[in-house]
Amino acid sequence: MKKTGVKKSVVNEGEQIQLATEMIKLGARLQLLESQTTLSRERLIKLYKELKGMSPPKGMLPFSTDWFLTWQPNIHSSIFLNIYNYMVENAGVEGITAVLKAYSLYLQQVGHDSDAEPVLSLTRAWTLIRYIDSKMLKLKGCTCCNGSFVVNAYDLNQNYLCSLCHVPSRAGKTKKAKQAKEAKEALTYKLVDSSVVA
Ligand SMILES: [Zn+2]
Numbered sequence: 001m002k003k004t005g006v007k008k009s010v011v012n013e014g015e016q017i018q019l020a021t022e023m024i025k026l027g028a029r030l031q032l033l034e035s036q037t038t039l040s041r042e043r044l045i046k047l048y049k050e051l052k053g054m055s056p057p058k059g060m061l062p063f064s065t066d067w068f069l070t071w072q073p074n075i076h077s078s079i080f081l082n083i084y085n086y087m088v089e090n091a092g093v094e095g096i097t098a099v100l101k102a103y104s105l106y107l108q109q110v111g112h113d114s115d116a117e118p119v120l121s122l123t124r125a126w127t128l129i130r131y132i133d134s135k136m137l138k139l140k141g142c143t144c145c146n147g148s149f150v151v152n153a154y155d156l157n158q159n160y161l162c163s164l165c166h167v168p169s170r171a172g173k174t175k176k177a178k179q180a181k182e183a184k185e186a187l188t189y190k191l192v193d194s195s196v197v198a
Contacts, residue, residue, distance in 0.1 A: 012038075022100055024048055026107075026122045026184065030056040036096045036126075057175055061123055065136050068128055068150050071163050075180040076119040078149040078162075080106040081139060084129065099126050110180075 016037045023033055024047065033044045033056075048056045068077045084102035087093055093101055104126050112118045120128075128150070131137040140151040142162035149162040164181055 010083055014096055019052060020044060020094070021098060023096075023122065024051050026100060026103055027118075028126075029123045031057070031061050032123050032126055057149060061127060063127075065123070065131055067153065068137060070129070071130075072119060072122075074163050076110065076123075078147070079109060080125050080140070081128060081132065081150055082103065082148055083109070084125075085139070096126070099129055169170055 018038055020033055020037045023036065030041070030044060030048070034041060034046075036186050039047070045056060052149075052192070055058060067073055080102060083105050087102045087105075090163060091098075091101070099122075103122050106120065106125070110118070118124050126139065132139075135153050137150055138153045139148040140157050140160050141148050143159050143167055144161055144165035147162055147164070149159065149160075151157050
């Protein structure tokens with residue numbers, strides 16, 4: 001019995017390191033790593049330095065729902081959340097695993113290249129799921145395009161129009177706005193095609 005226990009904990013540690021490695025590669029902050037793995041802070045810092053060649057940035061996790069409701073972040077958050085829900089419903093994943101899988105697919109969908117900072121960081125993506133779970137934010141269907149978007153759960157949102165169908169004049173003209181719209185259209189197509197989890 002004792003031997004099995006030892007073996008099990010080694011396997012578990014291997015899994016934890018693998019999980020932490022995946023999270024670090026996707027841009028997780030130390031606070032997120034500490035909350036989702038059983039590894040010590042010292043080991044996580046060591047692992048982070050080894051993988052990234054630098055110390056993890058300091059700073060707290062974002063703690064406001066407002067960011068997810070501003071124009072461009074809202075589109076990216078909605079893309080991520082649609083993928084996440086699809087993964088949870090169809091791919092039998094949950095928790096941090098679902099967040100990581102959905103986040104990888106999100107980066108692919110928005111055509112993210114590794115040199116630039118993605119609009120939605122992994123830490124924000126994880127925070128978004130916490131806000132959804134605690135029912136502060138939710139998805140709401142747009143009455144114009146039928147797409148589902150992140151909204152404040154406490155707002156009425158009657159005859160809701162998403163930020164792509166109701167574009168603020170300034171935002172609609174930017175290159176990023178065009179990219180976000182294209183990414184969303186590509187996503188809608190792929191989700192219908194269901195090749196997103198293939
Ligand atoms: Zn819409």
